Amino acid sequence: MATAYAALVSLMHVVEQIQHHPRPPVSLDKEQVQSLQENVAFLQDFLELYSHRLCQEYEGGLVVRIADAAHAAEDVIENHIVDQILDQSMSTSGENISSMDHHLYQDLQKVIADMDLIKREVIEIREKMGLGVVQDHQLHGNSVLAGSLSSSTVQGHKQAMVGRDDVLNEILDKLTGQQSDCRIIAIVGMGGIGKTTLARNTYENPLIMEYFDLRVWITVSQEYEVREMLLELVCQKNEERKKALREISDEGLGEMLYKSLCGRRYLIIMDDMWNIEAWDKVKLFFPNNNNECRIMITTRLSNLALQISGSRGLVMNFLEENKSWDLFCKIVFGEEGDCPLEYQEIGRTIAKNCKGLPLSVIMIGGLLPKSEKTRDYWEYIAENLSSIVNFEDNERCLRILYISYQELPIHLKPCFLNMGVHQEDSRIRVSRLINP
Incomplete structure (x- = not known):
């Protein structure tokens, strides 16, 4: 899903660059630009809001089609830019340029039609899953998971030093x-x-x-x-x-x-x-x-x-069970570390399943402070942990990190994956992260 979302972002970046360029290399039809923007915005919202709730039967094919459609639109635009630059270097014929604009319009229209079909299918899926319509303020609601994770990590090394x-x-x-x-x-x-x-x-x-x-x-x-x-x-x-x-x-x-x-x-x-x-x-x-x-x-x-x-x-040895619990409480509930009574049993299970590894406690604890504060969600986390508790230490740690990745909002997943192209412990310029 991160790939599909990144493809949509990349497409809109190309369109916006052409729109704001003082001498655009191709001329885009205003109605087509509007259709692209509406379709991309709709699909982005869908992925942001419902990616974590999509069943596997929908997830695979649908996400691939969204990515393919976005890539196809971007390819059409970029290929026509190349063709027009090459044509201008050999000829200044206005008739040739007009013909190329017409081909661009036709090729883009096919891609927009594909996106319209995907959009209709998404609407049907949303209705079938009973997802309905959401309010604007929910658009980035899941991003608090990322915020809580980063804040718990940044809150200081003192928390991680419990025990x-x-x-x-x-x-x-x-x-x-x-x-x-x-x-x-x-x-x-x-x-x-x-x-x-x-x-x-x-x-x-x-x-x-x-x-x-x-x-x-x-x-x-x-x-x-x-x-x-x-x-x-x-x-x-x-x-x-x-x-x-x-x-x-x-x-x-x-x-x-x-x-x-x-x-x-x-x-x-x-x-x-x-x-x-x-x-x-x-x-x-x-x-x-x-x-x-x-x-x-x-x-x-x-x-x-x-x-x-x-x-x-x-x-350095693993944390004792009571120290894991202390660390867990400080991360989830702040320096006071006061866990409500109704969450103590399931919370202790989560802390215990981290097997005394501080990184695991910190990563899992970072998901909980601003997430859905329901027992069902805590039980969901506990069940996921219980399924990996018997893995070898390094494998268990990686799988816990994967749970954190899965809980990231869709618009942050491509950012996270982008970090993988950089060397370990290297310094990265901010411009390389924020510019496609």
Whole structure:
């Protein structure tokens, strides 16, 4: 459905560009533009409002036909633009241009007729499903799910730290202890267990901010680039400086890093480490200042922690059941965490089925605050969770994320899928996200 919705948006973008162009490459008939706009708006509204309620018998063929019709209309317009540009480069005959406009009109009329048929079919389906007519204010009603999810995630790392205070205090002790030489601390655990959140809370802790002269955070990931790592370590999020240093060699960047760290009490956090090679490439540029400098890594691999730090590291375990429930309540009901009595039994079932994985609790909890506050909806979430509770940890996490994706409003699904074309942990220009 996300593909169909994206196709409709793309079509209207092309039409609007032609309409507002000072010298449009083709001439679109006003009545055809109006028909296209009305049909597209109707189909967009239908997908936005009812995508989550369509039965499978309707979903497959109907959605494909909507996407095909939108693609066909866009192809007709773009093909005629190409033909007209080529014709103008070879001839200035007004008769040729008039003939091409006539062909464009005919081809578009066929596509509009197809859309009219789909529109009538959608009206019949809507009546058959008893969906009726909805009020305008319901148009984006489902988008609160996305809003609640993002707000719960943004509300702070403190929420996600429920049940981890003892671990955080242990790390603070290790970082600010009196050991004078360079110390490496590893945080180990599976994906979604809260390693990065714990590291981030440590990094932003007031005690740490005051204790260290310099703090640097970099994300390494599976597919790392040594040059990018060095640039990040040297420039510390300063994009202008990063541009200025692009031409400097890796050795030159390493030397700059070494000099910037020399004589200072520093903390470097290397998040999401996957292999020893990434560490070997940069460790030479971390001076041992004998003044309590610290390096912290997060990784899923205990053997990597052993190679880098000389120990198995601080292993993060699953949350206990009562701590999962506390975290769930804080996300769903705010800092107070007061769950109404009628929701406690089903809420505890949901929290329990997250199997102590903080990411699962956060993602599922993020769906509930502004969604349908009915027991039926909570039971629907609990049933979906119970069907995946016995999967392996990573697979279970992915399926819970998929539930969150399914609950996104249709107009946000293409935005989410678009993120998949970008490299992991890369910085993305806003213009690349908002411009087709």
